[in-house]
Amino acid sequence: MHRTGENRMNATPVEESLREAAAGAIADGTVGVVIGYGHEAGSDVATPLFARTPEQARGLVFDATCVGNLAIYLPKPEVRALGRTGLVVKGCDLRAVNVLLREHVIEREDVFLIGVRCAGVCEPPLHKCTVCPVHDPSGCDVTLGDSVEQPTADASRANALVAEMEAKSIEERWEFWKRQMTKCVRCYACRQVCPLCYCKRCIVEKTTPQWVETSPHLRGNLAWNVVRAFHLTGRCVGCGECERVCPVDIPLGLLNQKMAGLMEQWFDFQSGLAPDEQAPFTTWDPNDPEEGIL
Amino acid sequence: MTEKKTTAAQRDGTDWQPRIVAFLCNWCSYAGADLAGMSRNDYPAAIKIVRLPCSGRVDPMFVLKSFERGADMVLVSGCHPGDCHYSSGNYHARRKLPAFRELLGFMGIDPRRFKISWVSAAEGNKWSSLVADITEEAYALGPFQEFPKCTAPEKTG
Numbered sequence: 265m266h267r268t269g270e271n272r273m274n275a276t277p278v279e280e281s282l283r284e285a286a287a288g289a290i291a292d293g294t295v296g297v298v299i300g301y302g303h304e305a306g307s308d309v310a311t312p313l314f315a316r317t318p319e320q321a322r323g324l325v326f327d328a329t330c331v332g333n334l335a336i337y338l339p340k341p342e343v344r345a346l347g348r349t350g351l352v353v354k355g356c357d358l359r360a361v362n363v364l365l366r367e368h369v370i371e372r373e374d375v376f377l378i379g380v381r382c383a384g385v386c387e388p389p390l391h392k393c394t395v396c397p398v399h400d401p402s403g404c405d406v407t408l409g410d411s412v413e414q415p416t417a418d419a420s421r422a423n424a425l426v427a428e429m430e431a432k433s434i435e436e437r438w439e440f441w442k443r444q445m446t447k448c449v450r451c452y453a454c455r456q457v458c459p460l461c462y463c464k465r466c467i468v469e470k471t472t473p474q475w476v477e478t479s480p481h482l483r484g485n486l487a488w489n490v491v492r493a494f495h496l497t498g499r500c501v502g503c504g505e506c507e508r509v510c511p512v513d514i515p516l517g518l519l520n521q522k523m524a525g526l527m528e529q530w531f532d533f534q535s536g537l538a539p540d541e542q543a544p545f546t547t548w549d550p551n552d553p554e555e556g557i558l
Numbered sequence: 559m560t561e562k563k564t565t566a567a568q569r570d571g572t573d574w575q576p577r578i579v580a581f582l583c584n585w586c587s588y589a590g591a592d593l594a595g596m597s598r599n600d601y602p603a604a605i606k607i608v609r610l611p612c613s614g615r616v617d618p619m620f621v622l623k624s625f626e627r628g629a630d631m632v633l634v635s636g637c638h639p640g641d642c643h644y645s646s647g648n649y650h651a652r653r654k655l656p657a658f659r660e661l662l663g664f665m666g667i668d669p670r671r672f673k674i675s676w677v678s679a680a681e682g683n684k685w686s687s688l689v690a691d692i693t694e695e696a697y698a699l700g701p702f703q704e705f706p707k708c709t710a711p712e713k714t715g
């Protein structure tokens with residue numbers, strides 16, 4: 265899977281059209297920068313590439329190593345200072361962009377979206393790719409690549425890991441998460457990488473009062489991970505970046521999937537499928553479930 | 559409000575009494591609890607009431623913080639749907655709080671320790687029987703120690 269800089273010469277057809285689209289958008293002033301993927305010697309995954317000239321756009325690649333979610337860059341003031349942002353997005357990345365749009369963190373005219381149809385990244389494909397509902401990103405300014413067959417969503421497969429956890433007793437679940445959360449070193453990489461964790465000041469940094477204990481003991485770690493998962497409920501798009509970057513391999517995706525499944529089950533809602541959707545926690549319905557309320 | 563020594567503690571021969579933290583909205587549930595007191599209803603004193611403007615004001619972190627500081631059970635109570643003083647606060651609470659309870663349960667924190675209820679200003683009797691019921695349940699569940707006590711670094715390997 266690993267490719268070095270030299271391989272940039274033998275570009276695939278989709279890479280050719282990607283470079284052309286990016287170089288064109290930079291040359292005619294549509295964007296100030298195109299953020300896409302490039303290869304860097306020594307890295308197994310594609311690294312972010314900021315192309316500000318048509319020549320730099322020649323370095324853009326698109327292959328199974330393009331795992332990262334580049335939507336993370338969109339809200340950043342230092343990126344916005346470069347001018348209108350061109351962004352290379354897979355379907356899953358586009359979902360994060362849609363959330364940023366619906367939350368008015370960015371406006372549609374701030375971005376030029378270069379969508380790439382994607383059958384899945386990594387070898388073997390990531391779990392999220394095997395259950396991906398958006399192989400073909402829609403609503404981009406340009407969309408490249410061959411069409412990908414969209415299998416019908418199989419909810420039971422998407423939620424298999426959650427169901428497995430829910431089959432366990434409360435005590436077993438506690439033991440499981442205790443083992444996991446004990447490992448957390450509170451590096452907050454999960455937050456830093458999340459395209460939707462854009463708050464200027466995170467609750468974990470608030471000290472008057474201190475909502476989350478910052479010491480990396482189990483109680484503080486649990487509180488942190490509960491609040492992280494909950495602040496992303498109805499928002500998380502399942503890009504999997506948090507779990508990928510966690511240095512101690514805590515299955516954060518499992519928490520996200522649990523909450524995403526709940527939103528689907530209770531409110532028939534999947535986050536990030538459209539930029540004008542209404543997030544479940546920003547609205548209500550008089551007929552909402554009353555289950556478990558005394 | 560009248561205090562009543564609960565018999566469960568004596569039954570077990572221990573002095574332990576559960577601590578239940580209750581977040582009540584000012585307009586309905588707090589008034590309901592007040593009515594229970596004015597009507598001289600008997601109910602267990604295990605409950606510690608925090609008055610808030612609205613059940614929609616309850617950040618789930620209040621719940622977690624209460625557990626952290628030693629609550630054995632947390633209750634959030636507000637106006638019945640349709641009766642919110644701010645028209646929709648309790649509707650928002652009805653989405654967020656049960657979802658939070660699901661998350662706690664998924665992580666192995668017994669969801670029975672987190673209660674949600676609607677009690678109106680006229681329901682003094684509902685309030686006293688609710689408190690009696692959940693106090694009884696809190697006794698049955700016993701002290702909640704897993705979460706508040708887990709501050710020591712775990713020994714691994």
Ligand code: SF4
Pocket residue numbers: 360454457458459460461496499500501502503504505506507520
């Ligand atoms: S919480 Fe994780 S999976 Fe969800 S959007 Fe953020 S980084 Fe992606």
Ligand code: SF4
Pocket residue numbers: 447448449450451452453454455506509510511512513514516
């Ligand atoms: S990335 Fe992992 S170790 Fe770091 S704070 Fe998040 S959960 Fe903890």
